[in-house]
Amino acid sequence: MIYSFKKVFGINTSQIELFEDIAKPLVEDLIHCKNGLLFTYGVTGSGKTFTMTGSPGEGGLLPRSLDMLFNSIGPFQAKRFVFKPDDKNGLEIQSQVDALLERQKRDSQQSVPKTPSSRQKADPEFADMISSEEACKSESVDDDCCYSVFVSYIEIYNNYIYDLLEEAPYDPIRPKWLGGGTPARSNEFVPPQSKILREDQNHNMYVAGCTEVEVKSTEEAFEVFWKGQKKRRIANTQLNRESSRSHSVFTVKLAQAPLDADGDHILQDKNQVNVSQLCLVDLAGSERTSRTRAEGSRLREAGNINQSLMTLRTCIEVLRENQMCGTNKMVPYRDSKVTHLFKNYFDGEGKVRMIVCVNPKADDYEETMLVMRFAEMTQEVEVARPVDRPICGLAAGRRYRNQAFKDELSRRLEERGGPSNGESLPALPGSELVDPADDQTLPRLIEVLERRHRVRQMMAEQFNKTGTGYFSTPQRVDTFLHEQQSKLNEKDKLILNQRSEIERLEKKSKTLEYKIDILQKTTDMYEQDKRSLQQELETREQRLQRELSERRRMEQRMQGVVTDTRLKWEKECERRVNAKQLEMQNKLWVKDEKLKQLKAIVTESSSNSSGPEKPERPSRERDRNAAQKRSASPSPHPTAPPVHPRHRRSQSAGGEKWVDHKPASNLDLDTVLQPIIPNAIKVSTPNEKALSKCHKYVLRHQELASDGELETKLIKGNVFKTRGGGQAVQFTDIETLKQECPTGPRYRIYPNTLTSST
Numbered sequence: 001m002i003y004s005f006k007k008v009f010g011i012n013t014s015q016i017e018l019f020e021d022i023a024k025p026l027v028e029d030l031i032h033c034k035n036g037l038l039f040t041y042g043v044t045g046s047g048k049t050f051t052m053t054g055s056p057g058e059g060g061l062l063p064r065s066l067d068m069l070f071n072s073i074g075p076f077q078a079k080r081f082v083f084k085p086d087d088k089n090g091l092e093i094q095s096q097v098d099a100l101l102e103r104q105k106r107d108s109q110q111s112v113p114k115t116p117s118s119r120q121k122a123d124p125e126f127a128d129m130i131s132s133e134e135a136c137k138s139e140s141v142d143d144d145c146c147y148s149v150f151v152s153y154i155e156i157y158n159n160y161i162y163d164l165l166e167e168a169p170y171d172p173i174r175p176k177w178l179g180g181g182t183p184a185r186s187n188e189f190v191p192p193q194s195k196i197l198r199e200d201q202n203h204n205m206y207v208a209g210c211t212e213v214e215v216k217s218t219e220e221a222f223e224v225f226w227k228g229q230k231k232r233r234i235a236n237t238q239l240n241r242e243s244s245r246s247h248s249v250f251t252v253k254l255a256q257a258p259l260d261a262d263g264d265h266i267l268q269d270k271n272q273v274n275v276s277q278l279c280l281v282d283l284a285g286s287e288r289t290s291r292t293r294a295e296g297s298r299l300r301e302a303g304n305i306n307q308s309l310m311t312l313r314t315c316i317e318v319l320r321e322n323q324m325c326g327t328n329k330m331v332p333y334r335d336s337k338v339t340h341l342f343k344n345y346f347d348g349e350g351k352v353r354m355i356v357c358v359n360p361k362a363d364d365y366e367e368t369m370l371v372m373r374f375a376e377m378t379q380e381v382e383v384a385r386p387v388d389r390p391i392c393g394l395a396a397g398r399r400y401r402n403q404a405f406k407d408e409l410s411r412r413l414e415e416r417g418g419p420s421n422g423e424s425l426p427a428l429p430g431s432e433l434v435d436p437a438d439d440q441t442l443p444r445l446i447e448v449l450e451r452r453h454r455v456r457q458m459m460a461e462q463f464n465k466t467g468t469g470y471f472s473t474p475q476r477v478d479t480f481l482h483e484q485q486s487k488l489n490e491k492d493k494l495i496l497n498q499r500s501e502i503e504r505l506e507k508k509s510k511t512l513e514y515k516i517d518i519l520q521k522t523t524d525m526y527e528q529d530k531r532s533l534q535q536e537l538e539t540r541e542q543r544l545q546r547e548l549s550e551r552r553r554m555e556q557r558m559q560g561v562v563t564d565t566r567l568k569w570e571k572e573c574e575r576r577v578n579a580k581q582l583e584m585q586n587k588l589w590v591k592d593e594k595l596k597q598l599k600a601i602v603t604e605s606s607s608n609s610s611g612p613e614k615p616e617r618p619s620r621e622r623d624r625n626a627a628q629k630r631s632a633s634p635s636p637h638p639t640a641p642p643v644h645p646r647h648r649r650s651q652s653a654g655g656e657k658w659v660d661h662k663p664a665s666n667l668d669l670d671t672v673l674q675p676i677i678p679n680a681i682k683v684s685t686p687n688e689k690a691l692s693k694c695h696k697y698v699l700r701h702q703e704l705a706s707d708g709e710l711e712t713k714l715i716k717g718n719v720f721k722t723r724g725g726g727q728a729v730q731f732t733d734i735e736t737l738k739q740e741c742p743t744g745p746r747y748r749i750y751p752n753t754l755t756s757s758t
Contacts, residue, residue: 004376005379009021014058015059015061015064016134022061023064024136026065026351026353027065027069027072028138028140029276029351030277031073031138031141035276035279036278036351037278037281037342037351038281038354038355039279039281039283040282040283040354041354041355041357041374041375042359042368042371043367044286045359045364046359048244048283052282057129057131059129063129063218063222064130065252066221067135067218070216073149076145076147077147078257079099079103081094081103082148083214088200088201089200090200091255093257142256144259144263145256147256148214148254149214149215149216149221150212150214151212151221151250151251152165152213153228153248153251154195154210155233156247156249156338156341157246157247157304159304159307159336160337161194161195161196161197161337162194162246163210164228164231165224166192196209205340205344232248244284247281247282247305247308247338249279249281249341250279250280250281252278255275257272258272262402263400263401264402283309284305285305286309286371308336311338312336312339315332315339316374317377318331320378320380320381323380323381354378356371412462572724575724656696657693657694657696658694659690659694659696659697660698661684661686661699661700662682663684664684665702666700669737671737675714681693695719697716697717698715698716699713699714699716700714705738711736711738713735714736715733716732717731
């Protein structure tokens with residue numbers, strides 16, 4: 001299978017290269033008041049957590065994003081507690097005095113956990129995450145604003161949201177005794193409670209009651225992250241020794257507000273506060289319980305993880321279908337906490353980027369194919385870009401002008417020997433008198449007061465000179481303003497012309513975009529029709545191939561059947577021809593026998609009249625030759641030479657099995673001598689079943705002799721099998737039983753052979 005993505009990173013890609021292409025643009029957007037969402041997706045054990053967090057010496061996307069953010073806004077950060085969360089996904093601005101009181105209050109309350117200090121020693125686990133050579137910063141930071149960074153860390157476990165930065169205090173209302181009479185421990189903490197999702201006034205989703213910590217450096221932020229990371233739920237499975245059992249969301253919220261006109265203090269207007277956030281999501285890996293062999297809680301965790309990921313896929317598929325087909329189906333964001341929390345990002349409130357982590361293990365092939373197919377499909381979903389927020393109308397460069405004024409004032413005061421470093425007057429020393437003999441406190445106080453008086457006079461003179469200079473300044477300023485006003489009018493005209501041109505181009509661009517959308521939809525429809533027709537063509541080709549193969553098999557089978565049938569009928573025809581030939585030969589033989597008997601009678605009559613001579617047996621060579629000439633096809637079996645002894649016992653007296661064929665038309669002659677055939681099967685009509693059980697065959701044939709007496713002929717033969725599977729009879733002997741008058745002439749009929757088949 002081949003999948004296409006916007007960019008593919010190999011196994012030798014470093015963390016800094018991945019950060020430059022993926023996370024750095026999101027940090028730039030964060031500084032410019034735009035939201036961003038970055039999440040890692042893949043099967044369990046594919047390296048999602050390593051990609052997001054990294055390792056010592058090779059920091060991941062999260063520490064590098066924090067480092068770039070603080071490197072960019074470091075000099076422009078506001079003091080602590082100037083920005084204060086309002087617990088409604090917004091921020092309030094406090095005055096300098098309120099912020100100072102808040103700091104003092106927090107410092108005095110030891111029970112309240114303090115915000116981490118940047119002066120603390122860094123944890124060695126993440127102190128060397130990022131080297132100084134790899135540090136980067138944004139060059140497009142607005143220096144007329146003050147910034148503050150707030151971080152929060154949550155996890156979604158079994159479709160419940162938990163705050164990983166929440167301190168679990170001791171609950172005094174909880175009973176002191178557990179079930180069964182066991183006393184509760186005094187230092188026992190309340191288990192963490194799940195949080196709920198709410199919607200703020202701007203219709204953005206947020207976690208109500210989530211802890212937001214203000215941080216001032218990369219070390220502080222990562223220390224907070226590491227604190228929550230230690231509370232995250234992980235477990236050992238068959239596929240991963242440290243498998244994440246929950247989805248984690250680390251949110252970096254950046255608050256910025258413009259300075260006032262003097263460039264000294266923050267503008268006390270809540271509407272001017274811009275809040276942007278970057279969500280770094282480490283999704284738990286999808287897994288098959290048949291491979292992890294999970295049981296109990298692990299099985300429930302795996303089911304909830306797979307269900308939330310399936311909901312994410314369903315939402316992306318519905319968004320894709322709505323955009324491509326023009327439908328308006330409802331996206332099931334509320335089916336999972338993950339999709340419900342990031343609903344605004346999919347609706348266009350920020351940029352969304354996904355990193356697909358792939359493990360090249362052969363065991364993960366099927367899960368990896370599903371991940372790749374889903375990731376490729378997400379590229380077809382278009383998220384609307386957020387609209388830029390309005391910019392404050394104050395002049396730019398206020399901070400630098402204020403700082404330049406302070407630096408210039410300090411320099412001039414230093415040149416004149418006056419106070420510097422922003423101090424207007426020297427501080428008063430302690431004036432408390434504890435001893436009547438103290439002669440140092442009052443002289444020191446008098447000296448300081450005299451110095452303060454001289455400084456005050458110098459400052460008054462300087463202020464007078466400065467005021468005189470300021471009085472002459474307005475004239476120059478008016479002249480300069482007139483010149484600038486004329487230039488400004490020219491610029492306004494130019495801007496109006498350019499604006500009209502821009503409007504014209506925007507209208508043209510919208511028209512072209514509309515046409516492009518129509519062409520794109522038409523192209524998509526044609527592509528869909530093409531795919532459907534191609535699939536139908538492939539289906540018909542496959543069906544045709546199957547029919548052709550079936551036809552060839554049928555032809556081969558019919559050819560085999562025809563061949564077998566032809567051979568069978570050839571054998572059957574040959575058998576029937578042979579049987580017919582034998583039947584005709586039998587009839588011809590019977591006629592020949594009758595003629596010979598008649599000839600013998602005639603010859604005997606003539607011999608009796610001429611003189612007694614011994615009759616000779618008539619020769620049958622000429623008749624056999626004639627029969628062979630009449631038979632065109634050879635006999636199916638070789639014919640054994642018949643044995644015709646002149647005087648012998650009846651062969652029916654032997655011990656063989658006989659078939660005694662006595663037609664129903666025969667008459668009983670009531671003679672004394674009757675043929676007795678033991679072991680005989682008597683039948684009136686011969687059949688193949690009877691012939692298959694015997695070796696001999698005898699036919700009782702009655703006919704009227706020439707002298708008018710009824711004679712019986714016993715026509716005997718051997719039974720054998722034919723090639724066609726039937727039974728054939730080869731006649732070998734004939735016995736004649738007849739009644740004679742003692743006074744009549746005597747003659748003898750010699751037996752002969754006859755072959756027939758059944």
